[in-house]
Amino acid sequence: MWLSIDNKSSRPIYLQIILQIKEQLRRGELKTGDELPSVRELANSLSINMHTVRRAYLRLSEQGLLSLRLGRRATIASLPQITNSTENEAEISARLEEVITDALLMGLSSSAVHNLLEQQINNLENAKT
């Protein structure tokens, strides 16, 4: 389990932690049942506060990705079954649209954006499970 935080980033520390744990989940580096470092351990190794790590863990548990139990370390929850709810699709679609809009307004060509999308599609196909 490896994490790093960027103090120069405008992104809050707890969000940086969440992002990296999610990435490790997607890549299969973390699997259901795996134990995370204790909040004190991780806080110590990152030179940040216990409660900042805890906030990250809390948010992840609210999203159903972590299981938190008193006295025990946090463990990776059983990942959600594949459920293509319209609600979820709509949210993702909206977020995709935002990124693409920014890309075009930043001066990226349609074809460049097209390529980036294709590239991510390939990353998907070559992923685990």
Next chain:
Amino acid sequence: MWLSIDNKSSRPIYLQIILQIKEQLRRGELKTGDELPSVRELANSLSINMHTVRRAYLRLSEQGLLSLRLGRRATIASLPQITNSTENEAEISARLEEVITDALLMGLSSSAVHNLLEQQINNLENAKT
């Protein structure tokens, strides 16, 4: 020029404004040289504060999308030429990855995400200019 704000949203008002103006730019509903409502006008019609609108306009001008001149209304700037800087591509790529990761962890199937991406690609192709 039409805007709406959602008070129940956790997204700051000024960001909601920015987002909607960008969308209108992408769809070609706003073009270079077009005048935006004055900060006081827009604030009034949305029942929000002048400075909240101003913050939105400021951020947009910092991104080179708006031209602000003392005494005059804000106008849409000449949109950036197509410049596929590696820096920009890297940022967009990172944001795309985040969205896709969330999609998968939310339980969307790879194929569903694939479809959403294809759909956005099509929206691109059918866009203006």
Next chain:
DNA sequence: TAAACTGTTATATAATATATCTAACAGTAT
């Protein structure tokens, strides 16, 4: 030219989010 509009700057206040620190409490593992 005067009045009415622009953006801009300056202060102040308030609520919320983020991060830290210290301390205690409750459950689990050794």
Next chain:
DNA sequence: ATACTGTTAGATATATTATATAACAGTTTA
């Protein structure tokens, strides 16, 4: 029992977001 877990409770500090009021500077228009 001891030492580890998460949890809850305070307090403090800083940054962000939003509001409000007022004045100033440049532009438009009547």
